[in-house]
Amino acid sequence: MREVLLDLNKEVGVKGSMILTRDGVVVASEILPPLNGDQVAAIASNSIQRVNASLKALGAGNFSRYLFNSTYGKMIFIETGDAYLVVVLDKHINIDFTMLAVVSAARKIKNLGSLA
Amino acid sequence: MGLFDSKRRQLDDLEREVLANPTPQNMVSLVERYMAAGNEGKALEVAKKAVDKFADSEKCQTTYQNVRRLQLQSEIQELNKILRKSPSRSHYERLADIYHKELGNRTKAFETALEGLTKFAKSDGLHMIAGQIRMERFHQDFLANDFTEAVRHFEEAASINANNYKAPVSLARLYAEAGSYYKAKPILEQVLRANPGDEHAEKLLRMVTENLPRAAANLDDALAEIESRRSFSSEGLAVTRIFEHAPRASVPQVNPMKIDAFLVGYESMNGYKCASVLTREGACVASHTRGMVSKERFTQFLQSVYQCSEDASRKMDIGTFVSGELDTPVGKVAMAEWKGYILGLLADPPAKKEDLNAAVDKFVSFLSVG
Numbered sequence A: 001m002r003e004v005l006l007d008l009n010k011e012v013g014v015k016g017s018m019i020l021t022r023d024g025v026v027v028a029s030e031i032l033p034p035l036n037g038d039q040v041a042a043i044a045s046n047s048i049q050r051v052n053a054s055l056k057a058l059g060a061g062n063f064s065r066y067l068f069n070s071t072y073g074k075m076i077f078i079e080t081g082d083a084y085l086v087v088v089l090d091k092h093i094n095i096d097f098t099m100l101a102v103v104s105a106a107r108k109i110k111n112l113g114s115l116a
Numbered sequence B: 001m002g003l004f005d006s007k008r009r010q011l012d013d014l015e016r017e018v019l020a021n022p023t024p025q026n027m028v029s030l031v032e033r034y035m036a037a038g039n040e041g042k043a044l045e046v047a048k049k050a051v052d053k054f055a056d057s058e059k060c061q062t063t064y065q066n067v068r069r070l071q072l073q074s075e076i077q078e079l080n081k082i083l084r085k086s087p088s089r090s091h092y093e094r095l096a097d098i099y100h101k102e103l104g105n106r107t108k109a110f111e112t113a114l115e116g117l118t119k120f121a122k123s124d125g126l127h128m129i130a131g132q133i134r135m136e137r138f139h140q141d142f143l144a145n146d147f148t149e150a151v152r153h154f155e156e157a158a159s160i161n162a163n164n165y166k167a168p169v170s171l172a173r174l175y176a177e178a179g180s181y182y183k184a185k186p187i188l189e190q191v192l193r194a195n196p197g198d199e200h201a202e203k204l205l206r207m208v209t210e211n212l213p214r215a216a217a218n219l220d221d222a223l224a225e226i227e228s229r230r231s232f233s234s235e236g237l238a239v240t241r242i243f244e245h246a247p248r249a250s251v252p253q254v255n256p257m258k259i260d261a262f263l264v265g266y267e268s269m270n271g272y273k274c275a276s277v278l279t280r281e282g283a284c285v286a287s288h289t290r291g292m293v294s295k296e297r298f299t300q301f302l303q304s305v306y307q308c309s310e311d312a313s314r315k316m317d318i319g320t321f322v323s324g325e326l327d328t329p330v331g332k333v334a335m336a337e338w339k340g341y342i343l344g345l346l347a348d349p350p351a352k353k354e355d356l357n358a359a360v361d362k363f364v365s366f367l368s369v370g
Helices: A001-011 A037-057 A095-115 B004-021 B024-036 B040-051 B058-085 B089-102 B106-119 B122-139 B144-160 B166-177 B180-195 B201-213 B218-229 B234-243 B256-268 B295-313 B352-368
Strands: A014-021 A028-030 A065-070 A073-080 A085-088 B272-279 B286-291 B321-328 B332-337 B341-347
Touching: A001 A014, A001 A028, A001 A095, A014 A037, A014 A095, A037 A073, A037 A085, A037 B122, A037 B295, A065 B295, A073 B256, A085 A095, B004 B024, B024 B040, B024 B058, B040 B058, B058 B089, B089 B106, B089 B122, B106 B122, B122 B166, B122 B321, B144 B166, B144 B218, B166 B180, B166 B201, B166 B234, B180 B201, B201 B234, B256 B272, B256 B286, B256 B352, B272 B295, B286 B295, B295 B321, B295 B332, B295 B341, B321 B352, B332 B352, B341 B352
Parallel strands: none
Antiparallel strands: A014 A028, A014 A085, A065 A073, A065 B321, A073 A085, B272 B286, B272 B341, B321 B332, B332 B341
16 A cells, blocks of 8 residues: 555645545555655544534435645545545646546545455 | 638737737637748737736636747756756756746746746845745635745845845735734835835835734734635735736626526536525525435535545645546545635536536626626
8 A cells, every 4th residue: 555655645735645534544645855754644534524423414425535625735645445545636727637537546445455 | 812811801800809809818819820831020019918818817817828828938948958968057047936026927937936946045036036926826716824834035135135125025914914013114114224216115114114003913814814814804905905006906896686697507417406695705606406416415415525625735836726537436526616616516417527517607697797
């Protein structure tokens, strides 16, 4: 899984990636400086749980993809079976192009998870 | 009549159109035509005009950056090559300056400045660029963290180079914008002793002295108030006006009834389920549903997801929420912030991503024309 994250981090504009379970436990993390891995994990874990709790209140199941753009960056969360792939991105990227790499990484992680 | 004549005529037509009725779209098209014709000078001239006229248009900004990037490409490549082999502070300063001033790419400029500071912590130039970018971010998002970081960088720049009077002026500006006049006054007096006649410093000192009785009692409380209000007080805006000539666009006040009526229009969209509009503070302005999902429950959901995205943005130090997408078992959700309003829209197939994007664009146009 670490290799998948390292490959993903080579894509243009990717500042780091990690895999978290639905309840926020870090499975693997490759967050690049100046970002702080522990801080990103805490924020990502909180976001996954809050969005899924909001969906539950709406009467729906867990989300499969969540992307938000901020003034100076982006974050993507993609479901990979029992876990989520979280990717931190630069603002100035072609999101459609990068999304292909993110989806491909998520698929590989899902396959690795099912093999294990 | 050849191909050249036809292209020349098309260019003439576009020039006339831009002159008569300039829009971001036709100005960008004209820039692209000039670039294709190899006329970089005219392309840059129109791109600059487009950015000045439509400061909020990301398309105009990107086009201007692209034209400038093409012109500066060889210098950027050369600087990057030098920085890999034998980095120096002056090369970092030049590269960060190109990204910041020439290309308007704050993210790259900030990253370059921070990378340079890890190697050359005593570069007042890099602290100035990092401070200016933090200050610009503070003016855009009103986050206290950006204020604190801008102050830290300007203080560093001033302590490294006592002749750098721009750093203390920027420091005083920040304090004055936050209403901390007692902190701003001695800094300005010191600047004017060393550099008498600085127009900005003189104007600011006059304003600060007049407003001393109305100074904020506590800087942290003043910053918290600015952050929650997402704007300066009228005195803070007066400080900003000393340094910026162009007036800032004010937040439009739209009648909630009009937004309600606008949301009804989404019924014609395939797959549309419901929509809600919030203020930045999370209060519901209007909502609408086709009936499958309760609008109250969707509004609560949007409030929660927006707040979660906003919190994450701030904690990640990447500014404030701009837009978002969410794929859920009940459909796709598109969210976007524009001029202080947050739109959330839920739709199911056959609605595609493009349909949701078009629906969000409609909302943006609606707010833009009031």
